[in-house]
Amino acid sequence: MTAIRVEALRKSHGRFEAVKGISFEVAAGEVFALLGRNGAGKTTTVEVLAGFLRPDGGSVRVLGHDPSAERAEVRRRTGIMLQEAGFFPDLTVAATVDAWRGFTAAPRPRDEALELAGLAGRAGVRVRQLSGGEKRRLDLALALLGRPDVLFLDEPTTGMDPEGRAATWELVRELARRGTAVLLTTHYLEEAQRLASAMAIMDGGEIVASGGMAETLAARGGRVSFRLPAGVAPAALPLPVTVDGDEAVCRAEDPDLAAQTLLSWAAERGLRLPGLEVRAATLEDLFLDLPKSAR
Numbered sequence: 384m385t386a387i388r389v390e391a392l393r394k395s396h397g398r399f400e401a402v403k404g405i406s407f408e409v410a411a412g413e414v415f416a417l418l419g420r421n422g423a424g425k426t427t428t429v430e431v432l433a434g435f436l437r438p439d440g441g442s443v444r445v446l447g448h449d450p451s452a453e454r455a456e457v458r459r460r461t462g463i464m465l466q467e468a469g470f471f472p473d474l475t476v477a478a479t480v481d482a483w484r485g486f487t488a489a490p491r492p493r494d495e496a497l498e499l500a501g502l503a504g505r506a507g508v509r510v511r512q513l514s515g516g517e518k519r520r521l522d523l524a525l526a527l528l529g530r531p532d533v534l535f536l537d538e539p540t541t542g543m544d545p546e547g548r549a550a551t552w553e554l555v556r557e558l559a560r561r562g563t564a565v566l567l568t569t570h571y572l573e574e575a576q577r578l579a580s581a582m583a584i585m586d587g588g589e590i591v592a593s594g595g596m597a598e599t600l601a602a603r604g605g606r607v608s609f610r611l612p613a614g615v616a617p618a619a620l621p622l623p624v625t626v627d628g629d630e631a632v633c634r635a636e637d638p639d640l641a642a643q644t645l646l647s648w649a650a651e652r653g654l655r656l657p658g659l660e661v662r663a664a665t666l667e668d669l670f671l672d673l674p675k676s677a678r
């Protein structure tokens with residue numbers, strides 16, 4: 384089931400066109416990463432989907448509804464974690480959650496939301512005393528209060544320590560397993576690669592690359608690297624390599640097969656390939672392949 388549908392969306396801020404006709408879909412139970420450098424148009428897109436901004440062109444549907452025309456219906460079933468949290472610094476964590484529960488239909492119990500977000504035991508702390516990462520967790524707790532079918536996460540783990548980040552990833556995975564559609568924007572490419580099954584990279588308001596995460600990365604191939612054995616000329620190797628210092632790098636569609644070819648070649652000659660490393664493509668490799676302007 385399609386949870387989010389964006390078709391030819393356009394949105395300007397004044398005369399500046401921040402989103403220039405983008406299209407993508409997110410299915411129920413899918414984590415979709417919207418990526419791109421600062422100012423690419425990601426937040427503007429999320430704000431349209433959340434019903435905060437009206438599109439100038441094209442259409443968006445969240446759970447089959449138009450988020451600006453049917454805002455109440457969409458808001459009831461979506462959770463949003465935006466970049467700037469508008470908390471009252473003097474309220475405690477518990478009071479903040481209670482206030483939000485008042486605005487939420489059929490909210491989760493307070494302790495359940497705090498537990499989910501990893502804030503159990505911090506209920507009595509004032510918001511101003513929370514660390515940056517803990518504030519993100521509080522944001523997450525609020526976003527999950529209404530047991531949303533669609534979750535918008537804008538830079539959810541900024542400021543979190545590695546443990547908090549790992550716990551958040553696990554929570555997002557679990558929510559997706561239970562059917563929540565998650566639209567994630569992040570600058571942490573490792574986060575996107577681990578969590579998302581599909582992605583789109585935006586630049587200057589347009590989508591410059593998109594597709595299933597695994598398929599896109601597999602199509603990009605991978606690399607095998609090793610230290611060139613003494614006395615071996617790169618041209619003598621059975622596969623083409625680029626050489627940087629004494630490191631040889633072989634880019635290949637199937638890096639496992641390339642490694643086997645290189646190792647058999649070396650074994651036949653009684654050579655070793657020290658420091659041999661086989662690596663599938665990462666999202667970072669994909670980014671580095673994009674035109675400079677898109678990174």
Ligand SMILES: Nc1ncnc2c1ncn2[C@@H]1O[C@H](COP(=O)(O)OP(=O)(O)OP(=O)(O)O)[C@@H](O)[C@H]1O
Pocket residue numbers: 396397399401419420421422423424425426427428
């Ligand atoms: N309210 C606004 N008024 C004017 N320009 C805006 C407004 N909001 C965003 N913009 C501009 O629109 C462009 C896209 O911004 P947006 O916040 O959507 O990008 P982003 O991809 O989310 O960036 P970041 O990674 O920094 O969050 C930017 O150039 C930004 O300066």
